Structures are given as structure tokens and as C-alpha cells.
Amino acid sequence: MSPPTEPGEIDALIAQVARLPGLGPRSARRLVLHLVRRRAQVLDPLARALARVAEAARECSLCGNISTSEICPICTDPRRASGEICVVEEVSDLWAMERGGAFCGRYHVLGGTLSALDAIGPEDLRIPALVNRVRDEGISEVILALNATVDGQTTAHYIAEMLEPCGVRVSALAQGVPMGGELDYLDDGTIGAALRARKTL
Template identity: 70%
Template sequence: MAQGSDDIQALIALMARLPGLGPRSARRIVLQLVRKRSQHMTQLAQLLDRVAINSRECTICGNITDRDECAICTDPARATGEICVVQDVADLWALERGQAFKGRYHVLGGTLSALDEIGPDELGIPALIARIHGENISEVILALNATVDGQTTAHYIADALVDSDISVTGLAQGVPIGGELDYLDDGTISAALRARRRL
């Protein structure tokens, strides 16, 4: 049974490689785009072209932007003396969705990993430390993933700042709001017990 032209099949295959999409979701998306091409496809193609040409990493924090410096780094109201260190841009965007943090960020682009030969220089950690000292930062929040590599990276950065007057903190870990203990993994339950507080 014919399922469209070679170009459409190629588009479906390309879309299916995107995170969170499989072949079935990709087919549905492409079919919708083709059916509504006058409403969606032309505008989408133009936006994809502009993003491909103009997007770059912020020269200060590593966020994705269409300028040399992102809107967060150039916003004077964000100069709170707090900098939040994250593993990648997706983590920065997740924190921004919560609208709880009003400081600035630094995107490492990964974590330390001896197996993958990713050391401090590959992540630009020396540049991060210089930035922290150069921007009059009073608190560094290490919002790295609770994995072995994430925690190794957090400890490395904390150790690099141990002789300074800068407060180094990490995100609380434990039971999420609305979470039921029976559905949580052992590591999350252990972290929640260690981070317990008086009621």
C-alpha cells in the first residue's frame, strides 16, 4: 500500500528520530502538516530555516539564543548575585518554566565522565570559576542531575570554590509533590529521608 512520496517518507523518518517521537507519532505529525500545509507547513519551514541560520549559544552562559548574549544574561534585574549551574539547555528551560529562580545561569554542556574522557576543560569549568569570581556572585546553585556523573561534577565545582566566601548549594532531592512512596525508586526515598525537615 502506497504511503506517500519518497520525500514524505524521508520527512517521517527524520521526524521519527527526534526525541519523544516514534514512527507513529511522526506519521501523524507529517500527515497533519501535509493536510494543513497552507496554514502550518510554509510557516514552519520558514521558522526552521531562520532558526538554523540564526541560533547560537550565548557567549556568557551557553543558553540558545539568536544573539551573542541571551535575554537572561542581558537583563539587569537578573543580576541577583546568584548563578545556577545546569547540565544542558533543557535543564535551564525547565527551571525557567517554574519561574522560581530570578538569577542567571551557566550551562556546562555535559558532566565530568572518565569513561567518555570528558574533563573540566571540555566542560569549560575553569571559565565558569572565572565567571563566578568576575561577576561578584554570592551563591552558586548546582542544579545537576542526581546521577554519579552529575554528583561528581557538582563535587568538583564545590571543591574548586571551597576557599572562597561563595555559598555553594544544591537542589533539594526527595519526594515530589503529589508523589506516593510506593511508586518511588529506592534512591529517591533515601534522598528524601536524608533531606527531612522539622514540621
């Protein structure tokens, strides 16, 4: 039987949990208390799962998705080689698209959007890699599934300009995505409707 955890170690765990999105110190304390009280059923399996993910998780070298291999299962699936690439800002947006099951092609994660205020330029995103993929993979359409924010729309127009010499169709999600909305918070039906009603830029 392992020795009891010292209060200092519990405080350190609470501090780490409080750094997670959507959690503050009070929520972190409640969560850690729940984990400690249910150590065998919850805490120990969680610790093992976290250790495995910390060891194996990596960024897909093609699309930027999170995977446990050099190239993620979406990129290696031959059924998804449809000639369509769906461009998203973050991995969470890719996962939101996959939940709906409306898209059967491949993805490209930018890693953010252009932002003058945050000094994020094209060289800070995976835009050059996208252009290379369009040229090398025989892509027929690039679907820009970027969030309906000012930065998202600025990024979409920049990408459309960069891809213009490639002669590829560039479209964007249409109805169903409200201005200021983020894909990760939309329901599956809304994402599916927006994807089907995409428009050419």
C-alpha cells in the first residue's frame, strides 16, 4: 500500500488542475477531492491514461491533428482521399467536424488565425504547409471551416488569395454558423447544414 499523499502534493495537484480551461481554484479543489476519494475507481486509471497519452501523443505531420502515430488515421484512410481538404483553426474544431460525420475528406489544422493584435502572421500558422499539400496531393477543393470571427474571416480571405494561383476551388461554411460562433460549441446538425451550404469565395 502506498503512503498517504502529503497535503503539499494535493495542493500542487489542485494548482495544476486549476490551469485547465474552464476550471478555477474552487472547481479544481472539488475535482481533486473527488479523485482522491475515489482513488481506485477514478484516480489510478486516470493517472495511467494520462501517462500513456503523455508518452504517445504527437502532432500528425500532414494535417496537424493529435494522434499517437506520425500520420493520423484520417490521413492514412484511403477512403478519405476525396480531393477535399477541410481547413480548421484548431484540433478541437476538427473533432467537432468529425462528431457530425458530414465530411468524408481530409483536414488541415492551421494552429490559430491571423491576428495583428497578437502579432500572429502567416509564418506563425500552417498556411505554407496547406499550399504545399494543395499542390502535391491533387486537391480539387479547399473548404475553409474557420470560426465566424473577424480574425477567422481575415484568415479565410488570405488563404483564398494564397491558393488562387493553384486553380483550386475554395469554399467556406455558410448558413448555420453565426457571426462570432465557434465550431466547438455548435451542434452536429448545424455543422452539417453549414458544410452542405458552403459557398465559393
